[in-house]
Amino acid sequence: MPRIAPAEEPYPPEIAVALARTMPPGVAPLVLFRTMARNPRVFGKMFAGGLLEKGALSLRQREVVIDRTTARLGAEYEWGVHIAFFAEKVGFDAERIAATVHGPADAACWSADERVLLATVDDLVDRRTIGDTAWSALAAHFDEAQIIEVIALVGYYHTISFLCRALDLPLEAYAARFPDGHCPGAQTQQTK
Structure with missing residues (x-):
């Protein structure tokens, strides 16, 4: 419960x-x-304060950011809901879905701009800021409005991840589960 x-x-x-x-x-x-x-x-x-309507990022870019953020924070509930509702719409195959959880930011399955987004999420989650190297790569691929949206998405879904985990929400029956049942680097919710 x-x-x-x-x-x-x-x-x-x-x-x-x-x-x-x-x-x-x-x-x-x-x-x-x-x-x-x-x-x-x-x-x-x-x-x-939701950020799901059309914004400065494409739907696919937005989902790269959300899925990586929620996976890195061990929020299987929110990650699974997003995979269930959006993965097919944005063209994520099984390899990309798994890579949001287990893959390195520079995995070959991602485009150059997606690798930058993944590295930015990783920097924000790990360091709570964006280092100079990640910032330079981000600025080379995205404009100021897009960069602000990336940071806001990571922050918003950090909060959503806290809510899902702290409230110990049961996983939605139709939602995806983390590949291999766990997310490295974060203790995940147990399937209820």
């Missing part, structure tokens, strides 16, 4: 509207969203 029970229907009207707007038709609201609904203020801020 999660540490805080997810909200159940009927939801307050503003929560119901946000959940309906966020989820694809026929897919139940995520446990994460229903748990966050226990605090309408945080729920509202979380949805207001």
Whole structure:
């Protein structure tokens, strides 16, 4: 069981509207969203601060950043949901999916700009900043708006990873699982 029970229907009207707007038709609201609904203020801020709409990065670039961030932080719940909803849309095959979790930033399966994104995520997770070498590579591939979006995505999904792990959310039944059942460098959630 999660540490805080997810909200159940009927939801307050503003929560119901946000959940309906966020989820694809026929897919139940995520446990994460229903748990966050226990605090309408945080729920509202979380949805207001979301970065899933079209931004300065392509959908594929955004998913590279999100998947690597959540994998590096051991947030199997969020990583698995993103893989389930977006991996096929952005053309991630099994090799790339596994590489978001276990591969080095410079794995051959990634394009040059994707390698830069992975290295940037790794720097932010490991060092909580971007070193000069990683910054130079980032600036060679991305403009200022894109760089700010990369940093914001890593920070936002760091928070989401904290929520998923600290709340001990059960994994969604349809979501992907980490390859080999674990993520190196981070203690992962157990399959519930």
